[in-house]
Amino acid sequence: MQVRKAVIPAAGLGVRFLPATKAQPKEMIPIIDKPTIQYIIEEILASGIREILIITGRGKRAIEDHFDVSPELEYHLQSKGKQEVLERMRQIADMADIHYVRQKEPRGLGHAVLCARSFVGNEPFAVLLGDDVVRSETPCLKQMLDQHARLGGSVIALEEVPREDVSKYGVIKGEQVESRLYRIEDLVEKPPVEEAPSNLSVMGRYILSPRIFDLLAVTTPGAGNEIQLTDALRRLVREQPLYGYLFEGRRYDVGNSLGYLKATVEFALELPDVKEQFARYLRDTVGKL
Numbered sequence: 049m050q051v052r053k054a055v056i057p058a059a060g061l062g063v064r065f066l067p068a069t070k071a072q073p074k075e076m077i078p079i080i081d082k083p084t085i086q087y088i089i090e091e092i093l094a095s096g097i098r099e100i101l102i103i104t105g106r107g108k109r110a111i112e113d114h115f116d117v118s119p120e121l122e123y124h125l126q127s128k129g130k131q132e133v134l135e136r137m138r139q140i141a142d143m144a145d146i147h148y149v150r151q152k153e154p155r156g157l158g159h160a161v162l163c164a165r166s167f168v169g170n171e172p173f174a175v176l177l178g179d180d181v182v183r184s185e186t187p188c189l190k191q192m193l194d195q196h197a198r199l200g201g202s203v204i205a206l207e208e209v210p211r212e213d214v215s216k217y218g219v220i221k222g223e224q225v226e227s228r229l230y231r232i233e234d235l236v237e238k239p240p241v242e243e244a245p246s247n248l249s250v251m252g253r254y255i256l257s258p259r260i261f262d263l264l265a266v267t268t269p270g271a272g273n274e275i276q277l278t279d280a281l282r283r284l285v286r287e288q289p290l291y292g293y294l295f296e297g298r299r300y301d302v303g304n305s306l307g308y309l310k311a312t313v314e315f316a317l318e319l320p321d322v323k324e325q326f327a328r329y330l331r332d333t334v335g336k337l
C-alpha cells in the first residue's frame with residue numbers, strides 16, 4: 049500500500065538546547081537561515097508525500113506561524129520591491145498541506161506518534177524526527193519509501209555509529225539480508241555500551257505499519273520513564289516483518305551541539321556567496337590551534 053502521510057513529532061521540550069528553547073520551539077532553531085523543521089518538510093515533499101501532520105505542544109505556535117502566510121511581512125516586502133524574498137516567503141506558506149495536533153504532556157516519542165492515530169487511520173505512514181537532518185542525493189525518506197514499496201512491512205533507517213555512541217540511540221539486533229538491508233530481530237532503546245547488540249543505530253526515519261498504534265496504546269513507560277517507540281517496535285517485530293535500511297547520505301544529529309555545529313559549518317561551506325571567505329576563515333582559525 050502506498051504511503052501518503054508523514055508525521056513529524058515536534059512536541060519535545062528541547063532541554064538539550066536550553067536556554068535557546070525556553071521561549072521558542074527547538075524545531076525553529078535555524079541552520080544558517082532556515083529552521084530545522086523546514087529541512088524536514090522539504091525532504092518529505094521531495095519524496096512525493098503531501099499530507100503532513102506535525103505533533104506539537106504548548107509553546108510551539110511559531111511552527112504554525114512559520115508555515116502560514118504572513119500578510120504584514122508580505123505587504124512590507126511588496127512595498128519595498130523585494131520580490132525575490134517575497135516569493136520565497138510565499139512558497140513556505142504554500143509548500144504543503146500541514147495539519148497539527150497537540151500532545152498535551154511530553155510523555156515520550158511513542159506517545160507522540162500515538163497522537164497521529166486518527167490522522168493516519170489504517171494505512172502505512174512515515175515518521176521523521178526533527179533532530180535528524182539528512183543530506184543525500186536521493187532524499188532519505190524516498191530511499192525508505194522505495195524499500196517499503198519493494199518489501200512491504202515496516203522499514204526503519206539505520207546508521208552505523210561508533211561503539212561508544214550506541215547509548216544515545218535505539219540499537220538493533222538483526223541479520224543482513226542484502227547489501228544495506230537488515231531483517232530486524234530485536235531492538236533496544238539507548239542501551240549501555242556493553243549491552244548493545246550491534247553498532248547499528250536507529251536513525252529518525254521510519255515507515256510504519258498502522259499496527260504500531262495498537263502496540264503503542266499498550267506500551268508502558270521505558271527508558272527515561274517515557275513511552276518509547278522502540279519498545280512498541282520490539283513487539284511489532286514479533287508479529288510482522290521489520291527491516292532496517294542503511295540509508296545513503298550524511299546525517300546530522302542536530303539535537304546535540306556537536307552535530308548542530310557540524311551541520312552549520314558544512315552547510316555554510318556550500319553557500320555560494322560566503323563559502324570561499326568562510327573556508328579561508330576556518331583554515332586560519334584552525335591553523336592557530
Ligand code: G1P
Nearest residue numbers: 157180217218249250251252278
Ligand atoms: C529517538 C529514538 C531513538 C533513535 C533516535 C534517532 O531518540 O528514541 O531510538 O535512535 O531518536 O535520532 P531521541 O534522540 O529522541 O532521544
